[in-house]
Amino acid sequence: MRFGGITALDGVAFTVQPGTAVGLIGPNGAGKTTLFNCLTRRCTPDAGTVRFEGEDLLALPPHAVAGRGIARTFQNLGLFPRLTVRENVMVGAHSRGRTGHLAAALRLPRVRREERELCDQADDLLRRLGLADVADHPAAGLPFGTLKRVELARALAVRPRLLLLDEPVNGLSHGEVDEFADLVRAVRQDFDLTLVVVEHHMAFVMGLCDKVVCLDFGRKIAEGPPEEIQRDPAVVEAYLGVAA
Ligand SMILES: Nc1ncnc2c1ncn2[C@@H]1O[C@H](COP(=O)(O)OP(=O)(O)OP(=O)(O)O)[C@@H](O)[C@H]1O
Structure with missing residues (x-):
């Protein structure tokens, strides 16, 4: 996905298994929101495919995405x-x-x-x-x-069957983050959701997600269970090292 001279996403590929929660992390400008925008058809990537339950989402008009069972929240509240x-x-x-x-x-x-x-x-x-x-x-x-x-x-x-959360706990206090995490866990169970979560709050992501994907400068630099990602040297250098 390109914006003029900027390549916001470059060959990023991963799979989200039904019923799991996947965290998408990476430093500012890594391409996380752009990736959400591709999934919900706000952006059309120059190349690649986005499939949901076997259907090519890029073949759908943007307004049809919600009808397929995909919903999102926004970084700056929509x-x-x-x-x-x-x-x-x-x-x-x-x-x-x-x-x-x-x-x-x-x-x-x-x-x-x-x-x-x-x-x-x-x-x-x-x-x-x-x-x-x-x-x-x-x-x-x-x-x-x-x-x-x-x-x-x-x-x-x-x-939705797939819920995309864009920085859901950004701007919340410590206590509110814990409460929100409990709420997301509860609704995930009640509504049988698959989750993809973009978030800078590491404890929230690591506590909630089954798998974490890390982007840096539009490329995937790591993918794996939270405990592995936390130790991954590339992630530590690109992101956790900066955040610590
Ligand atoms: N509409 C746009 N026009 C031009 N450039 C854009 C646009 N949207 C995103 N970009 C650029 O694409 C890159 C990825 O941005 P994106 O917002 O996806 O990153 P992010 O990982 O979500 O960052 P953050 O954590 O700060 O929200 C950045 O370099 C950004 O400046």
Whole structure:
């Protein structure tokens, strides 16, 4: 994947087994977010393939990705500040809606029924993630840690089988990181998720993931179980050495 003269990703290849959690680490600018953008079709790589459950994702239009069971969160939160927490979560759920634009514009009864169903499902998720008390609060003005959970709820509303988390604990306090880790573990189990997590917080990644892939300057420099990656000299030099 190139941006002008910059090669953001170069021959990166790895497999994510269903039901596992894979951590994607690497120094700033290593290409982690670009890789997520390729998986969700925000970027189209110049070469290579991206397959999900046997299907070539690069052959899909970007809006079709959520419908295939892939959801993501964003490094800088992708919420709508003026919408309430519930409405933000319903934005995620709408990707599963079955009614078309015409039916929606005409407010046909089945549209109202579907809207109610999506609202009930959003409320279930809000309860599950401890957000019921702020359901009617606009996203703007809520504490950052709460917004991270709202974003997770919105991604889960897509009912994904693959969930991509982009720096989910960036900006959280120590205690909040531990709480978020517990929450991710719980929803992973409850929703039978496969996870790919980009994160600089090493304890979070190493505690959550079955496998870790390390990128540096757009190339994969290591891949393996967390305990091996932590000892890998190339990783230590490129990343852990800098972070320590
Ligand atoms: N839209 C873009 N236009 C130009 N260059 C870009 C664009 N997106 C990313 N890049 C460049 O591609 C490289 C990889 O960036 P990317 O954001 O994927 O790294 P990252 O590993 O996610 O970094 P960080 O940990 O800081 O989020 C960087 O050199 C970046 O400047």
